Ligand SMILES: [Zn+2]
């Protein structure tokens with residue numbers, strides 16, 4: 085056997101030619117000399133087959149991945165090691181060096197390629213929405229019959245921030261481009277409706293209250309007839325707070341806890357707890373705020389009565405000694421609340 089190309093007879097043969105002649109024009113890998121990658125200049129996501137993927141990847145990594153993706157390794161190659169190197173980064177052009185060490189028909193080969201990766205920068209649709217201050221929903225944070233307190237704003241801001249951080253992992257539009265503080269409450273503009281609904285739920289978890297959604301038609305796409313809606317989500321938190329006195333179904337209750345589903349209050353006549361479903365919030369009437377609780381002194385005690393001083397005119401008032409008040413003695417201070425000219429003791 086001799087090589088059809090060079091005539092040598094002492095070499096390993098690959099078909100009709102010797103290994104040296106075979107490897108002369110052989111390339112272990114195919115890679116284009118020039119590769120273009122389109123990335124978003126804000127989030128670094130990459131445009132691939134019409135889709136923007138993989139945001140927040142450093143530019144160098146984008147280049148390495150582009151190189152890897154464009155390499156085709158010949159089937160005959162074994163034990164290959166590929167080294168990628170960015171030799172120079174000039175503006176948006178990366179001069180790269182691709183080295184492959186491998187074996188073909190038992191022969192060790194070291195092959196090099198120079199590749200230019202050009203990064204084309206633009207703005208992905210999501211980032212352009214964010215830049216334009218795009219939003220799909222507005223959360224209207226309000227309280228029933230009163231203004232919202234500063235500490236409630238602080239709690240709400242924190243709750244919203246937590247949700248936005250959590251949601252940003254799954255929703256690029258989980259952001260709040262604008263907050264407007266009005267006399268009646270605060271409006272939080274939220275990028276996506278999905279995240280806005282989560283924000284609404286988290287405020288309800290925090291404060292209780294009632295959520296209502298109202299869509300508004302913003303514009304109409306003439307060609308498809310489809311409307312573009314923006315959703316206003318109002319969350320109205322209760323007028324009353326913990327320790328306030330409320331009336332519900334002829335009971336006077338002191339509020340003990342509020343959560344998203346219910347309000348628990350202690351009946352000031354029986355000292356028993358009652359639960360009111362949050363959906364009945366609108367049937368609850370605020371009677372007195374906790375800061376209207378007064379303090380007085382016990383001037384006498386009998387097995388069935390306590391006598392106290394009415395703090396408004398220092399007249400003596402006899403009250404029935406109820407469960408929960410047996411441990412009080414003459415001279416002790418005791419708390420009371422006046423509702424409809426009647427005095428109730430408060431523990
Ligand atoms: Zn040959």
Ligand SMILES: [Zn+2]
Nearest residue numbers: 124127208211
């Ligand atoms: Zn982007």
